[in-house]
Amino acid sequence: MYNSGKIIIGLVLFIGLVTTPIWFNIGKADVKPDPSLNTPVIQQMKVKHCIESKQFMIDNHMRLLYDWRYAVVRDNMTIYKSTTGQYFTMSLETTCFHCHSNEKQFCNQCHTYANIQPYCWECHVKPAQESANGH
């Protein structure tokens, strides 16, 4: 092999780069997300049900919020009719956070794990409980 010094340095760099995910995570705990529904308001609910079905909310909460924002800000529509026929105020702060008052244990669980950075807090105020913790 010619220029073996340079070639070997290059190959070591290549293998090092390709295997970055392996050595980067050595010794780091892989904490799985565990969204908690344990808030005072949810505890008191007789039927624990979000505004739509659980699976719908898991899949589409971001789109729902996006549509709500558009409806409220652009079209001045503030009432959401769910598929079960119930009416809700389209509001992150007064509707969502009324029950899900635990941002850290609920929202951030998955968002941090998958490194999703919603830009809610550019306009909205964080729920009171979280703000009090200085978060």
Added chain:
Amino acid sequence: MKILAAFILVLVLAAIPYAGIQYAGMTTVFGIIIPYAAVIIFIVGVVYRIVKWARSPVPFRITTTCGQEKSLPWIKQNKLDNPSGTAGVVGRMALEILCFRSLFRNTRSELRDGPRLSYGSTVWLWLAAIAFHWSFLVILIRHFRLFSQPVPHFINVLENVDGFLQIGIPTLYITDILLLAAVLYLLLRRIALPQIRYISLIADYFPLFVIFGIGLSGVLMRYFYRVNVIGVKELVMGLIAFKPHVPPDIGTLFYIHLFLIATLFAYFPFSKLMHMGGVFLSPTRNLANNNRMVRHINPWNYPVHVHTYAEYEDEFRDKMKSVGLPVEKE
């Protein structure tokens, strides 16, 4: 025909994981075994190809000289296009690898009225190539969010810059659009220009279709048919920690994406995609043009077995003398 063959090949490749997951539920095969195998083939194959290339001698400095060579002190040398030292070579290689400088020089010849032959600069290929390669790199680095826990900060910065436009939910990434547009341009260029279509092989179309398929499945997954991203990350983190397990209900689209990537990885060492490593080893770029300053010895025929005249005379002196030929040494 070649286009169609490559296209159908990629369709079949996309159909394999679809059938395997949808009808046979082979999540272990497509989620664990194939990705591991593909990465092993990729690493071993690339190392093998590079070592094989490194074993070929470079008989002579064959640098392409695109500017004034180092000469008399009052003649200005073009240090980047005709480097005579290591610094110049590093600069030249950096421009080549990061900016595709030689592609930028691409010219087009046209026969005008007259008839008159004219040459013009054409940068469309360069533009599409640079958009494609850099977008691909940014997308690759962005994927590190699924490969690390906690995610390093610079990934967030990259995502924020890439999603700067804040269009839609989830935020549209500029590189997603750029990559697909650039691949489509590179593909259409091969199909639309007769001269280029004539020299194109299946090996040219196939990677373009595979990469387009990867990009398309990724875009569909992110913006349209959502998959369980938490499950995806669990799968990936399991794979890189060598504790593989497949979380349920990730979504078939993800397996198509993963299988096409595995295809690309496994195909990589056997294909023209090896220009990733090859660009570093191109002797026309990575050597200094110092033929007149440094003796470059051809590695395959040194030492040369020469038979000098003095030795020749030593060998045949008696015979030369006997027939009356003049000799230099008595």
